[in-house]
Amino acid sequence: MRRKGNQRYMNQPKEERQDSRKQKKCGQLSDRKKRAITAVIIALAALLAVPVLAWLYIQRSMETMTKVNMPYAIKIGAGDTQSIQQMELSNIDVSGGAGSKDVVFCVYSDKEAEYYLQLAHTTNIGFQYTIYKALLDNTYGTIDYLGNKYTQGEALKGLYLNKKSETRYATDAYHTQTYGNYGNVQVSAEPLYWRSESRETLPAEPNSGKYCVNYYILHISWGKEVQNNKETDMIYIMAG
Helix, strand or coil: CHHHHHHHHHCCCCCHHHHHHHHHHHHHHHHHHHHHHHHHHHHHHHHHHHHHHHHHHHHHHHHHHHHHHHHHCCCCEEEECCEEEHHCCCCCCCCCCCCCEEEEEEEEECCCEECCCEEEECCCCCCEEEEEEECCCCCCCCCECCCCEEEEEEECCEEEECCHHHHHHECCCCHHHCCCCCCCCHHHHCCCEEEEEECCCCCCCEEEEEEEEEEEEEEECCCCCCCCCCCCEEEEEEEH
């Protein structure tokens, strides 16, 4: 049967054989075009789907973030709601013996809020830290800071949560929260954690532009035993 089939094909006129080959070739090209077009359509659909899915994901993330963060939008600023980077502590000069330095910071939000004020610091340098409440008072204020004057109020009541008695150093009560399982830490690098005794409350109405603001003075003092020996301390102020 195969011979007969081949014989019949060979007995066909040359023109018919060429037409047959062309038809097969056109059929193959047509199939390739269909597959190519289908692939392009799928690719375009994917390109369209990715931005839409990304947009939906971003929107959902933004909504989630907004729902979580809006009631707790409490910020810390230098002076009167200025950038916290303006709170400069690197230029304290202790070469003149005992002394002190006052820096003003604030806690602010666009609505009333409650928070604990917290301070954490290492103990390489023998600094003493006291936080005072303050008022923005450009008429009678005695403390000049970043273009405004402030009046010092009462000291904010609080306590250290991990201070060794009769020393300035920290216990290891919060070591794991700070350093995890790392144990090779110098005693002065173990930070002290201080927290206000009770919650502070921002004013119900804006008292500085569009923000509700509480002002504070961080009073840094030192004795004559403190010297310029190039030691460094880390200081963190938190509200929450």
